[in-house]
Amino acid sequence: MDYLQLFKESIRLVRKNKLIWLFxxxxxxxxxxxxxxxxQNVLIRLCLFIPxxxxxxxxxxxxxxxxxxxYRADRDIPTTFEEAWGRGIASALRSVGLGFLVxxxxxxxxxxxxxxxxxxxxxxxxxxxxxxxxxxTTIYFWGVCAIAIHDAKATQAAEISLGISAKHVEDILIIxxxxxxxxxxxxxxxxxxxxxxxxSTSLPNPIELNFLTYQKINAIPAVSWxxxxxxxxxxxxxxxxxxxxxxxxxxxxxxxxxxxETMAVTEGE
Numbered sequence: 401m402d403y404l405q406l407f408k409e410s411i412r413l414v415r416k417n418k419l420i421w422l423f424x425x426x427x428x429x430x431x432x433x434x435x436x437x438x439x440q441n442v443l444i445r446l447c448l449f450i451p452x453x454x455x456x457x458x459x460x461x462x463x464x465x466x467x468x469x470x471y472r473a474d475r476d477i478p479t480t481f482e483e484a485w486g487r488g489i490a491s492a493l494r495s496v497g498l499g500f501l502v503x504x505x506x507x508x509x510x511x512x513x514x515x516x517x518x519x520x521x522x523x524x525x526x527x528x529x530x531x532x533x534x535x536x537t538t539i540y541f542w543g544v545c546a547i548a549i550h551d552a553k554a555t556q557a558a559e560i561s562l563g564i565s566a567k568h569v570e571d572i573l574i575i576x577x578x579x580x581x582x583x584x585x586x587x588x589x590x591x592x593x594x595x596x597x598x599x600s601t602s603l604p605n606p607i608e609l610n611f612l613t614y615q616k617i618n619a620i621p622a623v624s625w626x627x628x629x630x631x632x633x634x635x636x637x638x639x640x641x642x643x644x645x646x647x648x649x650x651x652x653x654x655x656x657x658x659x660x661e662t663m664a665v666t667e668g669e
Contacts, residue, residue, distance in 0.1 A: 401645075401648070403574060403575070403578070406575075406645065407641065410637055410643075410644055411637060413640040413644070414637050416473060417469065417470065417473040419481060420466060420636045423462050423465050423484065424462075424632075424639060425632065426458050426459065426461075426462035427458075427459045427462035427635070428459065428631060428635055429458050429459060429462075457492075460488075460496060461485065461489050461491075463495070463541075463544055463639075464491035464492070464548035465484040465485055465487055465491075465548070466484075466639045467548040467646075468487040468548040469484040470643040471548075471549045471643055471647065474644070474647065488548070490551075491544070491548045494554045495544050495547060495554075497554030498540065498544065498554045498557050498561075500554075501543075501558040502561070538575075538576065539561045539562060539565045542561040542642065542645075543560065544557070545561075545646040546560045546646070546650070560650065564646070564650065567649075575641060575645065579638060583630065586627075586630050587617070587626075587627065590623055590626045590627075591617065594620075594622060594623070
């Protein structure tokens with residue numbers, strides 16, 4: 401696979417379709433709301449309960465809507481907000497079902513990660529475990545692509561995404577490594593700015609290369625909001641990357657998905 405071309409094409413998709421920014425923001429809306437448990441006042445908790453519930457459900461619509469929007473944009477098919485949102489609504493419940501189907505494997509991977517984080521939080525091992533666990537969330541998103549683009553059932557989507565992932569483990573790791581590297585470089589830039597800034601910010605001293613320091617750095621409000629800003633800026637591009645890779649591995653037109661057992665998943669170039 402030509403990764404440079406993949407990333408360039410993904411950027412082109414985002415630039416030519418401004419509507420994807422709205423869908424991307426909606427798909428990560430829940431990450432910007434405050435944690436209800438952080439408030440001691442019961443009244444405040446009650447007031448935030450409904451908005452938080454709505455914010456948790458909206459991404460289930462906006463995420464498949466984003467994939468559908470990007471897929472059609474890649475084929476120069478005009479798509480309105482109503483069309484993409486309608487496809488998201490039609491895909492939401494199946495996306496939840498897909499989550500239950502692939503959850504056991506993802507829970508095992510993240511269980512290994514959290515166990516290593518608790519047991520060896522002063523070493524680099526949690527980073528290694530994270531690099532192993534996080535890329536395989538791609539399995540879920542490719543399944544959502546199958547639901548949104550090809551109108552697959554949850555079970556079909558799970559089989560398709562697992563089949564793709566089994567054949568393209570190397571591609572999954574390389575694509576996610578590039579995204580992780582971007583985040584690391586951005587975090588390093590934020591730390592340099594904070595270190596040179598006259599503002600009072602308590603950075604860990606010394607900054608050691610281990611997981612405990614990483615946790616402390618992410619607990620700094622300025623760093624936390626900076627990473628959220630990065631997520632906001634890069635999430636549309638990442639959705640485009642996932643859409644492009646899915647359409648490369650499953651080269652079927654919209655509505656042409658045959659039974660899973662007869663579908664030929666292509667090898668990456």
